[in-house]
Amino acid sequence: MTQGHSSIVQPGGPLAGIRVLDLAGEAAAFAGRQLGELGADVVHIEPPGGDPMRRRSPYVANASEGEHSLHHHLHYNANKRGLVLDLHDEAGRAAFLRLAATADAVIESAPPGEMDRLGLGFEAAREVNPDLLYVTVTPFGQAGPFRDWQGNDLVAAAASGLMYLNGFPDDPPNVPGAEQAYHMGSLVAVASMLVALVGRERGTTPGAHRIDVSMQEAAAMATLQTANANIFTWHGRVPKRVGLAAEATARSLFPCRDGRWISFVVPIGAPALYRGFLDWLEEESLASFPGPDWVDPAYQAAHRPALAPHIEALAARYDRATLFAEGQRRRLLVMPVNDAADLLADAHLEERGSFVRYRRLGRQFTDVAPPYRFSETPAAFRRPAPRLGEHTAEVLADLDRPPAPRERRTAVSEPRSLPLERIRIADFFWLIAGPSASRVFADYGADVVKVESESRIDTIRVVGVQPADGGSSNTNGVFNDCNANKRSVTLDLNHPKGIELAKELVRASDIVTNNFTGDRMDRWGLGYDDLRKVKPDIIMLTMPVMGRSGPYRQYGSYGNGVIAFSGLSTNMGYPHRPPTGIAPLYSDFAAPYFAVSALLAALYHRERTGRGQFIELAQAEAAINLLGPDILEAAEGRLPPRLGNRSRDHAPHGAYRWCAISVRSDEEWRRLAEAIGAPDLAGRWLAIDARRAHEEAVDARIEAWTCARDAWDVARTLQAAGVPAAVVEDLEDMTSRDPWLSTRHLLPVSRDDEGIVFTTHAQPARIDGTVPALRRAPRMGEHNEAVFRDLLGLTESDYIELLAEGVFR
Secondary structure (H helix, E strand, C coil), rough: CCCCCCCCCCCCCCCCCCEEEEEECCCHHHHHHHHCCCCEEEEEEEECCCCCHHCCCCCCCCCCCCHHEEHHHHHHHCEEEEEEECCCCCHHHHHHHHHHHHHEEEEECCCCCCCHHHCCCCHHHHHHHHCCCCEEEEECCCCCCCCCCCCHHHHHHHHHHCCCCCCCCCCCCCCCCCHHHCCCCCCCHHHHHHHHHHHHHHHCCCCEEEEEEHHHHHHHHHHHCCHHHHHHHHCCCCCCCCCCCCCCCCHHHHCCCCCCCEEEEECCCHHHHHHHHHHHHHCCCCCCCCHHHHHHHHHHHHHHHHHHHHHHHHHHCCCCCHHHCCCCCEECCEECCCCCCEEEEECCHHHHHCEEEEEEECCCEEEEEEEECCCCCCCCCCCCCCCCCHHHHHHHHHCCCCCCCCCCCCCCCCCCCCCCCCCEEEECCCHHHHHHHHHHHCCCCEEEEEEEECCCCCCCCCCCCCCCCCCCCCHHHHHHHCCCCCCEEHHHHHHHHHHHHHHHHHHHHHHHHHECCCCCCHHHCCHHHHHHHHHCCEEEHHHHHHCCCCCCCCCCHHHHHHHHCCCCCCCCCCCCCCCCCCCCCCCHHHHHHHCCCCCCHHHHHHHHHHHCCCCEEEEHHHCCCCCCCCHHHHHHHCCCCCCCCCCCCCEEEEEEEEEEECCCCHHHHHHHHHHHCCCHHHCCCCCCHHHHCCCCHHHHHHHHHCCCCHHHHHHHHHHHHHCCCCCCCCCCHHHCCCCCCCHHEEEEEECCCCCCEEEEECCCEEEEHHHHHCCCCCCCCCCCHHHHHHCCCHHHHHHHHHHHHHCCC
């Protein structure tokens, strides 16, 4: 794509006709970009001097701030129109409310209460528009003890538990690269807004709604596996940073012969592949593993550390490209540890059109393309980021035209119903990334029927934390967290009658989901072309790791390999350390929100048109969309530096025994100096350039003060002074010391017929002040009779006959 100005590149998209007023700062800038890709008309409202995001580095080469900010302007404000309004002026406030009357949604990230004080908050906005969706994204949400705490990406990542897990034991915890707390907050904001939009459109939850997103809770979702809350509540253990320690069961990164790094994982629960890997080691004369034990998934999981030295020796024999190709040929989960330049040179991504090129400011830019592909309503990079006020006259002129009639939907459900009630999903997802997506639908009222099989048990039923007195495939803590509120049926999809019943389930459903590699559903006769013959308006989403086309289309991976491939390992950490990246399988918890948004956008489109469609979401491309401006910068010939916990824009900025502290202005530096009893610092190193030039000395002064204090006391002292700070929370903090997470986000779930309490993540957004109730994940096949007999109408004799034939296994 080539263009020299900001005209719309591609009209349409599943959200065509939706207007969003984007007042968000850096905390939720990605939300507006994502909604624009999906077809919404996103109007970014800036103050007369421009959004502060325009002044963040890095800049276009040989340029300075303003239009040339690669970081938060050219990247995050793409797909938006630009409008200048002074909301501190009466005329500006009046114009905003007139715009709100024509909009479907507002997104803002102001400190709680600020928009209300301006007369522009939720109550004022819904007075002029009784159907408005009002979304807020803040560090700690609109309620709770930390509501008014100052925060940014570092603070939210620290408070979420995500930061504590990253890095080496003798280093400070590593903040994820490319501001992942901001990304998670934005992803949750878009998905939650679309939940409310679909509920409004369908009449299940009509009217205006307030959607409150806490970045702390959004980022905490990514700890669901590596620091599953039940590890502490059942066993009293706190997961630690392990770096590349050989005894670490989670190690997946190894250096290759050419000095490059590889992510190498042998899939648990696949005996033939595991045996093939052990045979490879024997072929290379590296090790011998006789006996049958290694085909048992539980044995594999318990003895993974024993394999690390052998994988390291194998990697040392091969260049990265050779090991990547050979490992995937053997169907092992082997992925290169890429940086942004590697991604731009990758043949698979180029063939798939994973990047977009356009002209702006007299030069060509390369940015990441949307990760989803819709068969009916394509998502697209629609326009470059606007010049300051570029569309002000155009947008305000719309106010002088008669508004299009707005259809009011009448409630079709009981009061306090959930927005996605009367939606059903035939859910073929397994592992973590897929089930985490369908769980969002289940939480908000959809009937999600998980289709599984005893002949191929979902690995996450088996591998993961179990209760202290032992467990089973029905008591895994991670499985419960990913599959709460769902129903479960078992079907043998290698049996013709199993396929027939699967199609009958599809006939009774609105959505079909799967995350199998390649054409697995097609080979069962359950591909999109097969299923729309059964249900013409079906919406189907497939979520393979590398997509359905391109040289890597048959390649598989877990989340650690997706992180490595996508560049999320090489843009963080300390420069002298190996690229360990984000310790949790982060993409498994970010990609689901892309999937949720894509499906909800397709549902909205179907409500308007009656047409279903097919959606492909490659997990690797979803992860690449979390790199922020790294692709833009790499295309200019520069790689983002690995800064540890430091920042290009703020100083000091880091973790100090282990409280995260970020100073964003000279005034905050004065406040910090007073709070730590060092008033001499207030005048010394006052300017940001001086603090950067003496960052080692600055860090040493702060570290000396924090080392003598409890981290919670440090955070409260600095927050009382107006300085952004938060404890770098570990799992014990999250489950017992944090007064909000421990009581409002990590919730107990149980059932009457067993004595197990599962600690489970609630949804990280509150719609109208509440989160959906949680129901324990289903036992395998628990709902066979309810689904096959009550829903699909099998007679008792037919059901018993199919049971005897082994169809329900």
